[in-house]
Amino acid sequence: MRARAPITTIIAMATSATSAFAASGAQADEPGILVWAFMGFAAVIVAGQLIPAAMLVFGAAKALFAKPEAANTKA
DSSP states (O other): OGGGHHHHHHHHHHHHTGGGGSOOOOOOSSOOHHHHHHHHHHHHHHHHHHHHHHHHHHHHHHHHHSOOOOOOOOO
């Protein structure tokens, strides 16, 4: 029985300490102006990256489906 005492003590401490890891419930009502500014800045960066990506995809599709040019065989 003496060998089980440390194990039961650890289990008892672990189960009683679980409420310490729970959320406190303290939460802001809405994000501040800095959060919205950061998300807007991130959206501008994403939109700026989408334009060149779309141009690259359309260019690749155009080259993929274009008819091959005839080889010039001038000597």
